[in-house]
Amino acid sequence: MRRESPKRGRRLPLPEKVGRPIGTKKGERGYRRSSPIAELAEVLSNDFTYVKPPYELIDHTADLGMRVRGESLENLFENAGLALFDILTDVTLVRRHSRSEISLKAESVEDLFVAWLRELLYLFYVRKKLFCAFQIIKFKETSLAAVCWGEQYDSQRHILLTEIKAVTYHELSITRTQSGWEAQAIFDV
């Protein structure tokens, strides 16, 4: 994750019609244009509201798994990110105040899926970020670019529900279904 500094001369004032992340005020972090990816995402994020993603927990004796669905692979990845944070915290308490960008490469779509969730866990544990919205901007089976919205973890306002230590490769799968895509992953908790 790297936030590029805005290029000189390209720092245009944002026109009102280009939406900013819901809940952010003008001038707040996350509002500033920072990279081509984020610019694109801002335009796309106009009609973005939090809905619980289509997923269920998998019963696993020692640990915890999730089975998540999406209309497309992009949507599957977005929903997986939401599901992860839905397990970690009460997402309805997370405001869309700041934005992080993620670019990843992997050797296969399964590896990319694990890499995506690992990256989000890293941002949570180390950068103390909670996310409530995701948008996959670029997607190939072995690489992705995404924008994630959320805010810094605040123990006064947020609830942590489950500690996920890691995403495992055990029984990991991404499959095509009649209506789209489905993925499952087991976490070490």
Add this chain to the structure above:
Amino acid sequence: MSEETLIRFEKLDDFRWQIPKTGGMRVPGIIYADERMMTHIRTDKSPQQVANVAHLPGIVKYSLAMPDIHWGYGFPIGGVAATDVEGGVISPGGVGYDINCGCRLIATNLHLDEVRPRIRELVGALFRSIPSGVGSTGSLKLSKPEEKKMLQVGARWAIEHGYGIQEDLDSTEEGGFMAGANPDVVSQRAYERGKDQLGTLGSGNHFLEVGYVDEVYEPEIAESMGLFLNQATVIIHSGSRGFGYQICDDFLAIMTREYSKLGIELPDKQLACAYIDSALGREYLSGMACAVNYAYTNREVLTHWTRETFERVFGVGPKQLGMRLVYDLGHNVARREKHVVNGKQMELCVHRKGAARAFPKGDERVPVQYRNVGQPVLIPGDMGTHSYLLVGTERALEETFGSTCHGAGRLMSRKQAMRDAKGRSVAKELEDKGIFVMSASRATLAEEMPEAYKDVSNVVDVVHKAGISRKVARTAPIGVIKG
């Protein structure tokens, strides 16, 4: 999962079940369990995992599982596998994410009657002085050079900085330090994740328990360990926190990419491995050793704060309190150890994933003060029940590479436990049983409720009757802190 697995079992005796070698298995599997446990184990995916582990290159004798076996990822929890250092592999999944997660038993000079009346105050004070819960952070902030030093010397770092006493090292497995730790192979991310977590309990099944010795099976051995009936005790269960998780994660990510290129075929990606005698294998082992040392230090620091809290609450000095470490041992570790296999001495890499070491008396790897009784093994139960102190045996060394069970083992998934706990107060139920519990999270209490676990006494009975360890004493809880 309810479907019957396709694994076939041959009953060897009342406590040993063999999984015959089939397909790509290099050795047979053996599960230690009694008939009743087997009815449950058969319906679980864990026997398949025992068979999967038998595929690892260089595995010798058997892929083993202890009676607390349950479905893990890659390895089953309760799995033991030894690979030949020459030509064999190391599998980070056979150690687990929480590297050197383990527990320690601390004895005191206090009597149950002195502690019971003040248990609320004591547990409250412990809860305030020991950071716990999801992603808990501590007050210890180490500079990078200081942290690197700690990773190399283990629990000795804590002693040198005033968090513990020299004698603790003599009662910690391998002296509280694993050799070969190289901080330079550890990723930046692991440092970042572990930075502010030294001296924290964590969440999930980690706990700190105040209890007392409520039963003694081997009076002579117990006495030589300084244990007596109704003596107040403390058990601490924690590991290498985010630091260890990240090291496992980092190396698994590399190994899952690399192992098939080495011509290794595995039935589960999570078993990803590298040859022990390869750059990647050596790197993992030296990174793992850092996490092992982190965990020893973590438990030592937690012990120090526990001692301070006891001193404050009871208003007496350390001498009078006599809080003495009985033993500290890890149950998620891989170690290079010498063992006799088919009459031949071999150097092996013994993976213990949710399994404890249990060396017999006379073995030079057992600390001097226990060498005439055998290595102490602490088996904690769930928060509502007993924990057991055992010693290792000769038979363990012969059959299980000197290994035994590590705990009760889960019976219910966390989801099922949450469902069952709905509308109940687990804390209140425990209080009715005389156990005062404080937790950072109600969800953790529900997930960790007693019914979610196998009965630890059954698990311990199996290892005792199978002869791979021997019961010495039992403790009962009166106060618990959960993460």
